[in-house]
Amino acid sequence: MEYEVVIGLEVHCQLLTNTKIFAADAVVFGDAPNTHISVITLGYPGTLPKLNKKAVEFAIKMGLACGSEITRYNVFARKNYFYPDLPKGYQISQDKTPICVGGGVTIKTKNGEQFIQLHHIHLEEDAGKSIHSEEETDTLLDYNRAGTALIEIVTDPVMKTSEEAAAYLTEVRKLVRYLEICDGNMEEGSLRCDANISIMPKGSTVLGTKVEVKNMNSIRNVQRAIDVEIERQKRAVANGEKIIQETRLFDVTDGRTYSMRTKETMNDYRYFPDPDLAPFVVSEEWLADIKAQMPALPHELHEKFVTTYKLPEYDATVLTDTKEVALYFDKVCSHTTNYKAASNWVMGQIKSYLNENHLDITQFPISPETLSGLIELIDKDKISHTIAAHQVFPLLIQQPGKTAQQIAEENNLLKQNDDNALQTIINEVLAANPQKVKEYKFDGKKNLVGMFMGEVMKKSGGKADPKLANQLLIKTLSEN
Structure with missing residues (x-):
């Protein structure tokens, strides 16, 4: 049976704000673990988050660049899900009111131009980092990254090949760098991509069960992981196995995907408006000011x-x-x-x-x-x-x-346009090559002009005007 591939991407971009999205902790890559944390980042009881205005402006810029509709009335929600590296035990994100809706990115592949439709772009906070070291029996947690401002750019499931996915990710990275809202460094994790991949019988209109693949630290590895997962699903279906909705990790060493956990549904996250954050409104004046900065x-x-x-x-x-x-x-x-x-x-x-x-x-x-x-x-x-x-x-x-x-x-590098100086050089070259001059004049070897010109240019240090030198050379040869 032939299958059609359906791919959607979720791209997380760390925003280049100086501080976190809801706290005043500094955002710095590579510093000592747990040095940029505060009671807000650690989720202490009684602490209140405060929205970073610059993060909102950066998100809007990305939406404008993609032709998205900017949501005027925005509400943050709590995404209830166990994050071992998010101390609060939930993530502050956007659910019902993503900051940007629709729009898209034009890509170019060997098949020509293609418009990749976006579903939405939303703001949220990043989680911390879990470190699994071979030397340690315990998982180490670094909360420096927890609370860093993110935008998540979610496409519709419209891509058919890993080439399209790679081209799309390349364009997104280029856009965020042009906008100067994210450095786009995948190796540092400031731009991360999750791929949702499914297959369905050719001609079908019913999407297959999607599998999310994570842990891809380069555009090349995104492409590799998608190709590997497509083949895995095809083999599984051919063997009569059922594709389950799950999250898988891509191992760049052996080029395989491995099951990480069963994928949650939207109901599992139990979204509800965050009671500690008031809704924010994007006014027409504010939006106009951001557009002027594009x-x-x-x-x-x-x-x-x-x-x-x-x-x-x-x-x-x-x-x-x-x-x-x-x-x-x-x-x-x-x-x-x-x-x-x-x-x-x-x-x-x-x-x-x-x-x-x-x-x-x-x-x-x-x-x-x-x-x-x-x-x-x-x-x-x-x-x-x-x-x-x-x-x-x-x-x-x-x-x-x-x-x-x-x-x-x-440095005396300007062309020599002095007739007398050039004539002197030409005379010296011809005097040094009497046999060649004889062959040119009497044996009809006119192609020797090239040799003479080479010697003239060499003797002049490449500064002789080639056109003038050639004219004087031929004139001199015809007169002698």
């Missing part, structure tokens, strides 16, 4: 690079992969009209330099204005691209306070 989004910059700068799709995709590179390139283009040259420099020389030195574009010493000046020197035929790339560019990195023009002048 940065340019990846798809907007991609469209600008293709339509305004006339770049190929490939260039626009590479340049918008990270916000910092996209903005650097856009700034260069405000100082030059040779957009393709700017693209080539950013994707070529600059990217190579950054990779070799393990830097990002924010640490790159050459300013957009200076790079545009280097492009202008080439466009005006004052230096060759070779000289620019191999001599001027490295010197600009060492002396970022100088312009490309200054570097070229100080």
Whole structure:
């Protein structure tokens, strides 16, 4: 029997707030365990949570970026479920009134563009961290992360392949980084993904029993886990086994999923409005202020690079992969009209330099204005691209306070357009190769011009104007 695969993703993003969502404890990754906790985080009796306004604004920004409807009247609920690493014994989350409803994310795969519909985005607090060490007989608990502000982005079950899931997760990570609401580091757990996977007979309209897979610390492992779970379910059904609704963990070492626990239903969580948190209202004025703060989004910059700068799709995709590179390139283009040259420099020389030195574009010493000046020197035929790339560019990195023009002048790198100086070099080259000159003039070996030009360029240190040098060379050969 052939099966259709149905995939929905739940992506948890830790928000880049300085403090937790309901307490003033600092949010810092990697500090000593249990150093950023307070009586509120630990759920002491009599303590009251207070909502972090910045967390709400970050959630709204993500909703606006996805085209979601922003919920005006919001209520927090208690999700009653035993979390060994959430001291209160329940999680404060949103149930009936998620902050963002609907919307979606456009992805690109080998099958073209596809719109991944979102069900909702809601705010909640993160749990702490359970540490199971081989050296310890007990589970160790670190509450530093408990109470960290999260948004959970929930898709509709609309994806069919692991490739689509990976492309969607890539776009979500790009969006939160552009918005600067989450660093997107899966290896640190600040962006986490759970996949809900089910299969159903081809042509059926009844969804199969879904299985949730957790413990995936990279986009590649999300893709691997989905593929593995799909095959496991197909084998199980073929063997007459019943798929049960459960949560499974993905083992990245052996590439298998393992049962963790039976999946709870919504009734098991016993949601009810949190009596310690008053509802909050998103006013039109507040929403308008957040909209005014929205940065340019990846798809907007991609469209600008293709339509305004006339770049190929490939260039626009590479340049918008990270916000910092996209903005650097856009700034260069405000100082030059040779957009393709700017693209080539950013994707070529600059990217190579950054990779070799393990830097990002924010640490790159050459300013957009200076790079545009280097492009202008080439466009005006004052230096060759070779000289620019191999001599001027490295010197600009060492002396970022100088312009490309200054570097070229100080190091005598400008093209030699002086007829007399070029003529002297040409005469010296021809005098050093009398036999080749004879072959050119009397044996008809006109292709020797290339050899002579090579010697002229070498003798001039690459600074000779190739067009002028070629004209003078042919003229000299015809006269002698």
